[in-house]
Amino acid sequence: MSSVKRLVYAVIHFLREQSQMDTFTPDEQESLEVAIQCLETVFKITLEDTHLASSQHLIEMFTNSIQKNDMLPLSHSLPEGVVKADQLKDEGNNHMKEENYGAAVDCYTRAIELDPNNAVYYCNRAAAQSKLNNFREAIKDCESAIAIDPKYSKAYGRMGLALTSVNKYEEAVTSYQKALDLDPENDSYKSNLKIAEQKLRDVSSPTGTGLSFDMASLINNPAFISMAASLMQNPQIQQLMSGMMSNAIGGPAAGVGGLSDLSSLIHAGQQFAQQIQQQNPELIEQLRNHIRSRYLSGSTEEHS
Known part of the structure; x- marks a missing residue:
């Protein structure tokens, strides 16, 4: 608790200094005073408790901490595999923009190998697989993404596209409905849901022989x-x-x-x-x- 009180003491000292500056209006200065009183009441300390004072000013401590963190490379804060996986994901995204879908699949696959618990990688690979007409593989990737993150609306949307492409319209409707539950304002999900519903009605209509062709x-x-x-x-x-x-x-x-x-x-x-x-x-x-x-x-x- 002593370290917490020392931190609060530094904040109170900082706010007291700010309240005495001419850059604030009287109303703003009054608000600062109220904040100081609230902190003193909750933590039962005042500026008279000088034994809580730090050798460094609050701004100085904050600046030193920021500079120290900025000097650390990303690899020091994240596992090396996770960093490399994210780089591969970015490479895959660039390949998608260039319509090089095979290379995109390769990048996303390597990212998954390094970080298999990232739903985005599976969902992105599903998009690339769909572009290559590998719809069943796309469905599997969407299912993997949803298993990791059940609230990932994009995974449901992309699975709906893949299911529609293999004529599984009823399942596609369910996927789009789930996507809309999670992202109600997405116009793409709305239009694709209507298409899937219409296709489902078409195949469900009586045909006599059951051999109707889409x-x-x-x-x-x-x-x-x-x-x-x-x-x-x-x-x-x-x-x-x-x-x-x-x-x-x-x-x-x-x-x-x-x-x-x-x-x-x-x-x-x-x-x-x-x-x-x-x-x-x-x-x-x-x-x-x-x-x-x-x-x-x-x-x-x-x-x-």
Whole structure:
């Protein structure tokens, strides 16, 4: 208690000096006097207790302490691994700005290895994984971030994006709702929640066969857009499209009821599918898996 009283004595002495300066108005000086009286009453000391006085003035003690702390490098106050991890996080953020997402994932991964209890590193890596279309890895990272910090709204928001991208709309809605509970004014969470809710309504509507296909998701898929643009530059595809347009304008062949055109259309479709398979077999596999999962969902609930 003696050290506390010595500190309070130094504060009272400092306030007394300030109250006697002309830089303060009478009202401000009165406020200082009230503060002094409160401290004296609570700690039961007065300026007459000179045995509590320090050899250094309060300002001098404060200045010396600040200068001493400023001379210490950051590594003296934080473990070396934590400092390096934060540097790697900054490097990863720079890679994200440069759209070098693979390098960003590498930086965040190394940061996690050095400081595995930092939710930000997992959440940042989730953002990079989503940019690389590694949505399931992004979901895992968001779950890790939330396990560390259950009130991390950004982790819920990014998990909602990843869940939407793998057509888990109900879980995405739950994630966005949690994100909004933690950050009610975030417009991005609000708009993304509406999108996920609409997609959930679309897939929940009766389809008869249960084999409905989310064409909007396909068209908005970056891989599909890139592949389609590449295919349209292919001379063979351009020739196919030109032939189909010519047939459409010329009308069905006389006397065969359009069977010639239909045969040409089927043949063109087969060639187009072959081109897609050659250009992006991974996308074809994704489409097949999507249809299988939609077919099985009517009888078997998926568990993860």
